[in-house]
Amino acid sequence: MTSTGIVRKLDRVGRVVIPHEILGYLGIKVHDFIDISIDNSNVVLHKFEPGCVFCGSHRVTSGHKGKFICRDCRIQIHSIAQNVY
Ligand SMILES: [Zn+2]
Known part of the structure; x- marks a missing residue:
């Protein structure tokens, strides 16, 4: 796993904004679906295809x-x- 050094705070309902740079790097666009999974104690986001x-x-x-x-x-x-x- 590679740390980006970016730290974000969850809002009061548990949302977090993923930086544009990361979305672009992963080929994720606005309105794409994201699959959320857990790997040990890590939350893993994948573009849902x-x-x-x-x-x-x-x-x-x-x-x-x-x-x-x-x-x-x-x-x-x-x-x-x-x-x-
Ligand atoms: Zn088929």
Whole structure:
């Protein structure tokens, strides 16, 4: 782990502002989702990138009702649906 030397104070509801420099370094943009996890006694933030619900691919192309699907799985499902009817 690399310390940035940046210290921030949590506000009264537990929020903290992540410096722009760190966001830019990690490729995180405003309105991206952040995954929060715990590693021993450390809080770890990761950019959340939704994966396909079927294969786990992060090359997601569409979403429906909060679930995401990649192009390959969408094509396979479409093919299966055509054979059913
Ligand atoms: Zn998939």
